[in-house]
Amino acid sequence: MKCLLSICHKEISYNLFILAIAVYFGTVLNIPLWLAFYEILSKLERVNVGFVISLPIFIIAALNIIFQAFAWPYISRIFFGILTLISAITAYASYQYGVIFDYGMIENTFETNSSEALSFLSFSGFMAFFVLGIIPCCIIFFVKIKKQSFFGKFIMYKIISVIVSIMVIVLIASFFYKDYVSVGRNNKYINRVINPSYVYTGIKYIDETYFTKPIAYQKIGLDAKLVTTATSNGKPTLFVFVLGETARAQNYQANGYPRPTNQYTQSDNMISFKNVTSCGTATAVSVPCLYSAMDRNNYNKQVAYNQDNFIDILHRAGISMLWKENDGGDKGVGARIRKTTLKRDVHNPLCDGESCFDMALLNNFDQEVAQMKGSKFITLHIMGSHGPTYYKRYPKDHTFFTPDCQRADIENCTKEQIVNSYDNTILYTDYVISQLIQKLKGYSDKYNTALFYISDHGESLGEGGLYLHGTPYSLAPKYQTTVPMMMWFSKSFTQDRGLNLTCLEHIANNAKRGDYSQDNVFSSMLGIMNVKTSVYKPQQDIFRQCRIN
Incomplete structure (x- = not known):
């Protein structure tokens, strides 16, 4: 608890705040992804050590770029707090049961009734949610973030952070492009294991289910x-x-x-x-x-x-x-x-x-x-x-x-x-x-x-x-x-x-x-x-x- 309080009392920059979240997501909340990579790479005759080392760096850099788009004063704590809580649940489900949150699983999740949802509750699940979700969420809400005196400076630092992340990705690609293409083509499911890729799928499901105008009802077999x-x-x-x-x-x-x-x-x-x-x-x-x-x-x-x-x-x-x-x-x-x-x-x-x-x-x-x-x-x-x-x-x-x-x-x-x-x-x-x-x-x-x-x-x-x-x-x-x-x-x-x-x-x-x-x-x-x-x-x-x- 003292360690948690000491973290929250430290004042950090906005960019470091977002990078820390990207690191947490890219490592801890993506353990199922790293297990999937381990299974894939262990079947290969040869594995480039540099490629393996680059994987978490690539994911963290990519997440930092994406997270910067949602990192704005007054909304970032709420957004990343909710994202962390949901991602803790998906990480646990993926780790324990091998669940992949593609469109079908999102659809199944939304259409599960309360009785079915309650059947998944367990002590180990709650503890995982507490450690992976609630504690990091508390840090996100209570950590002190340095205030920028000028909005232009705030924007400039965000742009610099994104540019550096892009440069890291480009550098990795220049060395290991063939490895990434090979693994990606032969294991197309891997992008759906990345946490929180479910966000895009979830938005797609919500849009198609609640905001897309339904097609006209068609009667068939009228001659029955x-x-x-x-x-x-x-x-x-x-x-x-x-x-x-x-x-x-x-x-x-x-x-x-x-x-x-x-x-x-x-x-x-x-x-x-x-x-x-x-x-x-x-x-x-x-x-x-x-x-x-x-x-x-x-x-x-x-x-x-x-x-x-x-x-x-x-x-x-x-x-x-x-x-x-x-x-x-x-x-x-x-x-x-x-x-x-x-x-x-x-x-x-x-x-x-x-x-x-x-x-x-x-x-x-x-x-x-x-x-x-x-x-x-x-x-x-x-x-x-x-x-x-x-x-x-x-x-x-x-x-x-x-x-x-x-x-x-x-x-x-x-x-x-x-x-x-x-x-x-x-x-x-x-x-x-x-x-x-x-x-x-x-x-x-x-x-x-x-x-x-x-x-x-x-x-x-x-x-x-x-x-x-x-x-x-x-x-x-x-x-x-x-x-x-x-x-x-x-x-x-x-x-x-x-x-x-x-x-x-x-x-x-x-x-x-x-x-x-x-x-x-x-x-x-x-x-x-x-x-x-x-x-x-x-x-x-x-x-x-x-x-x-």
Whole structure:
């Protein structure tokens, strides 16, 4: 504390104040960047020592130039104080979980609800925030800065500081230009690791989300209509679409995982596609993309939010729709149909005031089905395996794999504990699905029943130093981009649709990575629900080749 007070009592020049901030950002708050450079350079056969030494100097000089643009009396302390606090959080997240704050992660951060945000709180996180953010912020606010007698002199010193920094960068470039170009071209993600590069991305997101005029809403599939097939038995359909959260395909027993994570649905003859890829690595991208008519390669957020998705088209064709939410939001997908959100009331034995176990989605299921007319399509958006508080996704009496990780700062748990907790979430999801199937079996005399389950994206559990999800797609490991896709059909449903399950199972078992993805969902849902429309793409319907009609 005495050391802190002595620093604050010293009077320094404005330029030294900004340079000190640039040094702090360039070294301490960019530790994740230096770790990334270490990993890159350690793989090279030869490394120029001078190039390595120049890296922090280059970053500090560049930051000094940028920071000088925001260094003005009356605003600089507030600006750099806030910047330091936010950057401390991003530095910690990048260091502990391998998070890269690109556009997708910024979008995911802004759209995270309070319950999800609170799940990231931990003692180690608070201490890191205190040391990296609050203490430096206090120094920024209380350190004494020399007052310039003339404004012209103040400007002159700023210009000199910028010129010197430019000269340093030019000098470094003259010696190591080839090294910088080589590393930059081969590791294009590296600029997104620099702290605080998130500022530019954040401004871009805010501008596009809140200040850019939205495009006109476009209705598609206006010709959609239900058709009757030759095999029709005349019964209406009851279809349940389970939208998963953060489940990765690699931890599914049905996909070859050695642990019994699908023991509840084993006897239900579910069909599992093993190599399905996601549209994104975060909910904010994957969910609207999955439901849209667009593919991952041409996905556009503005279009997705302002265009009909397959739910809208099914609804237009005369199918009764219901969306039940337990994961913090539908990302606009269910905006035009009936939607209910679970109340996280502490009086509900399946809720704790902050979140609910997914079994709560089955409450009032029978009443809700009774209130719907004709053929019915119900979406259940589950909490699934949302981290880092995996242990909060399953009740204590469903703790099958032990020891599990009973804390939010999963980096302080062992690898075994993390995997056990995560596998418990997969097993609990399997239990919820098995209970849904039992309910659907009870409706077999009245409806053609079916269930379809797919997760929005996967999850990293420490492989390669990465945790959670949201890594830029081009860099993301397969654990974040490979998702489970499973389905169950009643006997009357398969007969009504002319669906050959042996054929479908053969396709599922022999599919290679890249054969099927979330791009297939749009047309597959239109097809299996017998909705005819011009926007249907038969080549993307996974059921088409296994149907008689």
